[in-house]
Amino acid sequence: MAGDGELKLLGMWTSAFVLRVRFVLNLKSLPYEFVEENLGDKSDLLLASNPVNKTVPVLLHAGRPVNESQVILQYIDEAWPDRPPAVLPSDPYERAVARFWAAYVDDKADAALETLEGALRECSGGKPFFGGDGVGLVDVVLGGYLGWFTAIKKLIGRRMIDPARTPALAAWEDLFRATDAARGVLPDDADKMLEFRQTALALGASKKITL
Amino acid sequence: MAGDGELKLLGMWTSAFVLRVRFVLNLKSLPYEFVEENLGDKSDLLLASNPVNKTVPVLLHAGRPVNESQVILQYIDEAWPDRPPAVLPSDPYERAVARFWAAYVDDKADAALETLEGALRECSGGKPFFGGDGVGLVDVVLGGYLGWFTAIKKLIGRRMIDPARTPALAAWEDLFRATDAARGVLPDDADKMLEFRQTALALGASKKITL
Known part of the structure; x- marks a missing residue:
């Protein structure tokens, strides 16, 4: 049950x-x-x-x-x-908007940070998270990539989410990393992640x- | 509202x-x-x-x-x-199973009819639709492809859903085509669809x- x-x-x-x-x-x-x-x-x-x-x-x-x-x-x-907290809003229209962006993140996250910047402003109505005042579906879906963004920063020498190009999204990243949601689970050892990736690719x- | x-x-x-x-x-x-x-x-x-x-x-x-x-x-x-009727079941676990298969259909429908055959037997508990006695999320998601399956049959000279390989799924196709859901909206003019596809591909x- x-x-x-x-x-x-x-x-x-x-x-x-x-x-x-x-x-x-x-x-x-x-x-x-x-x-x-x-x-x-x-x-x-x-x-x-x-x-x-x-x-x-x-x-x-x-x-x-x-x-x-x-x-x-x-x-x-x-x-x-x-x-x-609820992951999805209670209003059906707002749920549809959250599901749209959650799917979008998985389809195109790495190529479309500027679109996500606009979505953040639009979804949240000026509040810090996609979910509004708190973390919601889109926040946790995008937030899952932040461990790899740490590893990629190590590789390319700059943040994936560039504060100059996407300031709202960069502020979101800083806030998300400090949430209860991320506490204790977001990996931060870039070297270990890159090593894992090499092994995984070698395994096909x-x-x-x-x- | x-x-x-x-x-x-x-x-x-x-x-x-x-x-x-x-x-x-x-x-x-x-x-x-x-x-x-x-x-x-x-x-x-x-x-x-x-x-x-x-x-x-x-x-x-x-x-x-x-x-x-x-x-x-x-x-x-x-x-x-x-x-x-409700598109999704009311039980959270059954909803998760339906969402899993609905996503699976869009990722892999054309390559995985045999897996869907197994899923139909498992999801429906021996009933005719993925949704049980009536049409549900997985039925309408997979059913959307049936227009193209008609066109493909015209091209390759046999049904995409082969009754010999996937008998439950083939029976499902026949039933779905006759539902209120499909009435008046499922295209059946294979030539016109194939012509549309040529034009669309030419448009890039x-x-x-x-x-």
Whole structure:
């Protein structure tokens, strides 16, 4: 039954898609067991839980698997409807706008920071997060990439989110990194992440999966 | 306010993504004005309503645009919560399963009919639709492709959904084509669709957009 039962998250510490789920579990103060998966030797539990895509994250709730990060985020919101904060707004139109931008981030995040700058101003009505005063669906989806943005900064010598080009988004990044959502889960060891990426690519992972 | 106001759908008659929205508007008996867009000369209303992606479908509800077909489907469900049938199940876990497969269809439909065969048996518990006894999110998302499956059959001389390989899915196709959802909106003129595709590709459209 929704709301009951233990939570287990199969993930990898580098994954933007796993991170966003951890952000929301953090936000809602839901206790969970984190199980680190190995890209080169996936566990039987992962293969049995997500036989279609064989990818992380997988959230096991009382043993039942939920797959795909954006599906998991909405599942958590709906399975614990009385547990604040809500990831999605309550108004149907605002929910549609949030879902649009959350999908956009996954399709085009790295190429479209300027569009996201405009979306931030529009979605939030001048407030600091896409979700308004607090973190919402779009914040956690984009926030999941910030670990890799740290690694990329190490490689290219400047921030991915350039304060000169996208000042609102850069301010958002600083704020998001300091939220309860990100606390303790956002990776910050750029060298270790870049090393992980090399190993993953050598194992034949796609660029998308390693991100 | 949700539930009030006129509905206008910007679309193209060939689009799988537009069709799924029309299926749901049909199912819920919601009256709407259909505006056919021209890929080579998009209307100012389309460009103003979806400045980010400039694609159809766009649903205008009392003048406010909702973009991206899967976002629109969930918006319709949430803006008219008391209007049956529901596109998504009420149970959070079942909603997550439906969203997983709806996303899967868009990522991999043409390459993965056998996986969808298994999903149909699993999702529906032996009932005819992914949504159970009636049409749901996964049904309308996959159903949107059936117009193109008609055109492809004309090209390759056999059904895309092969009854010998995927019998449950083939039975589903026959049933879906006969539903209230599909009535009057599923294109069946293969020659005209193939001609449209040639024109669209000549205009530089991506394969994805023309589908």
